[in-house]
Amino acid sequence: GNSVTQMEGPVTLSEEAFLTINCTYTATGYPSLFWYVQYPGEGLQLLLKATKADDKGSNKGFEATYRKETTSFHLEKGSVQVSDSAVYFCALRVNAGNMLTFGGGTRLMVKP
Amino acid sequence: DAGVIQSPRHEVTEMGQEVTLRCKPISGHNSLFWYRQTMMRGLELLIYFNNNVPIDDSGMPEDRFSAKMPNASFSTLKIQPSEPRDSAVYFCASSLQGSYGYTFGSGTRLTVV
Numbered sequence: 001g002n003s004v005t006q007m008e009g010p011v012t013l014s015e016e017a018f019l020t021i022n023c024t025y026t027a028t029g030y031p032s033l034f035w036y037v038q039y040p041g042e043g044l045q046l047l048l049k050a051t052k053a054d055d056k057g058s059n060k061g062f063e064a065t066y067r068k069e070t071t072s073f074h075l076e077k078g079s080v081q082v083s084d085s086a087v088y089f090c091a092l093r094v095n096a097g098n099m100l101t102f103g104g105g106t107r108l109m110v111k112p
Numbered sequence: 113d114a115g116v117i118q119s120p121r122h123e124v125t126e127m128g129q130e131v132t133l134r135c136k137p138i139s140g141h142n143s144l145f146w147y148r149q150t151m152m153r154g155l156e157l158l159i160y161f162n163n164n165v166p167i168d169d170s171g172m173p174e175d176r177f178s179a180k181m182p183n184a185s186f187s188t189l190k191i192q193p194s195e196p197r198d199s200a201v202y203f204c205a206s207s208l209q210g211s212y213g214y215t216f217g218s219g220t221r222l223t224v225v
């Protein structure tokens with residue numbers, strides 16, 4: 001089956017620190033990969049995506065590279081801000097199907 | 113575009129009462145998803161519809177839960193009778209089948225006392 005595994009949170013960083021949130025996946029088929037972000041009191045929002053191997057998705061200073069050889073899609077940001085505090089979800093979709101499979105989410109807390 | 117609209121934003125009800133959550137998807141989207149989010153279990157898919165037809169309801173916890181989509185612009189999730197363990201945030205999301213992203217609503221926070 002399809003599954004997504006994320007690192008356990010919470011991740012607590014100081015402002016301007018480097019961020020990595022690990023995400024690995026298993027998929028029956030060729031997946032597209034996504035990162036969603038959930039700010040407090042809100043629904044999930046698409047942050048970035050990559051649809052084929054070696055693609056890099058990027059948005060708002062966040063990046064993730066689709067690594068087929070390691071089945072990973074780690075989220076990175078060079079310098080986090082307090083406003084980045086949120087829960088981050090890694091997700092995949094296989095082939096032309098419409099279902100997203102989500103990871104368990106990783107809470108990020110950035111302190112000033 | 114107003115996005116996915118859910119109502120109410122907050123609902124507090126007594127155990128045993130019927131609860132109805134509502135969702136209006138984005139116009140033109142033909143897939144709709146109901147999720148439940150709790151601290152203990154994270155984000156769980158309850159049911160999803162394609163073109164108003166329920167495709168997979170294997171995530172619906174038990175017969176107390178039911179969902180309908182009478183037309184392309186409206187869906188309901190009903191819990192009867194409600195129990196304290198149903199307390200959670202319920203999200204609705206919609207998408208255009210074959211596209212990459214879901215658009216989530218802001219959620220309904222349900223508290224059953």
